[in-house]
Amino acid sequence: MIEIKGIEKAFSGKEVLKGITSSFEKGQTNLIIGGSGTGKSVLLKCMIGLVKPDSGHVLYNGRDFYNSDKDTQQSIRREMGVLFQGGALFDSKTVEENVRFPLDMLTDQSESEKRDRVAFCLQRVGLDAAAKKMPSEISGGMKKRVGIARAIVMNPMYLFCDEPNSGLDPLTSVKIDELIKEITEEYGITTIIITHDMNSVLEIGDNIIFLYQGHKLWEGKSGDITQTNVAELKEFLFSNKLLREMGR
Numbered sequence: 461m462i463e464i465k466g467i468e469k470a471f472s473g474k475e476v477l478k479g480i481t482s483s484f485e486k487g488q489t490n491l492i493i494g495g496s497g498t499g500k501s502v503l504l505k506c507m508i509g510l511v512k513p514d515s516g517h518v519l520y521n522g523r524d525f526y527n528s529d530k531d532t533q534q535s536i537r538r539e540m541g542v543l544f545q546g547g548a549l550f551d552s553k554t555v556e557e558n559v560r561f562p563l564d565m566l567t568d569q570s571e572s573e574k575r576d577r578v579a580f581c582l583q584r585v586g587l588d589a590a591a592k593k594m595p596s597e598i599s600g601g602m603k604k605r606v607g608i609a610r611a612i613v614m615n616p617m618y619l620f621c622d623e624p625n626s627g628l629d630p631l632t633s634v635k636i637d638e639l640i641k642e643i644t645e646e647y648g649i650t651t652i653i654i655t656h657d658m659n660s661v662l663e664i665g666d667n668i669i670f671l672y673q674g675h676k677l678w679e680g681k682s683g684d685i686t687q688t689n690v691a692e693l694k695e696f697l698f699s700n701k702l703l704r705e706m707g708r
């Protein structure tokens with residue numbers, strides 16, 4: 461479980477996050493949604509330790525990240541898997557080498573342990589046949605799968621995904637969403653996803669928080685979101701013509 465309490469962050473006097481509080485449960489797919497520039501990425505960065513909040517707390521299973529010593533912070537970091545926007549694969553490494561990278565950097569596992577773990581993760585995301593390929597030889601959806609395999613290779617307790625559907629066609633997006641949700645449930649991971657994808661909002665959000673100008677204006681489940689009375693959320697949701705038609 462991850463809890464965030466009163467997170468505030470300003471850059472050069474400009475307040476970006478104005479006191480965000482929420483909690484994200486184990487085994488659930490939690491979404492952070494909101495318009496451009498509302499602070500979603502900054503909030504994610506505050507959670508994973510890339511940007512220090514000006515005030516507030518981020519707790520990982522009760523451990524207060526920013527009030528922990530370096531060793532505790534390091535061990536919490538090792539429990540995180542991150543799927544960066546665009547996949548962030550190393551172009552000069554094969555699929556297999558990309559997935560193996562965190563094991564080489566952060567563990568002293570034997571060759572055979574690493575080989576087994578990489579094979580397992582590639583098989584889990586349906587990419588066993590692509591192990592020897594270079595990133596330039598595979599599709600955008602496959603690259604995302606490689607990113608997911610790499611994010612889970614260390615067996616994370618917490619998984620962060622920054623717009624996992626960006627650049628994908630709707631069908632591939634659905635498959636990536638389903639894969640992330642399945643993995644989240646299967647391994648009891650606390651997953652947090654930043655998304656603009658309306659299908660994700662409607663289909664996989666066990667818990668959704670809506671940010672607006674640095675505030676959390678709404679929180680709830682996929683099934684409840686279209687019934688909202690929050691004007692800013694309605695405007696955000698129904699800016700999509702198809703949803704507008706469906707909401708009539």
Ligand SMILES: Nc1ncnc2c1ncn2[C@@H]1O[C@H](COP(=O)(O)OP(=O)(O)OP(=O)(O)O)[C@@H](O)[C@H]1O
Pocket residue numbers: 471476494495496497498499500501502503
């Ligand atoms: N390192 C930084 N220095 C100064 N300003 C920053 C920094 N990082 C983010 N900001 C500002 O904080 C605001 C929120 O940015 P953020 O990237 O969190 O938005 P977002 O909701 O993720 O938007 P998008 O959906 O477009 O990615 C923006 O005005 C941005 O310019």
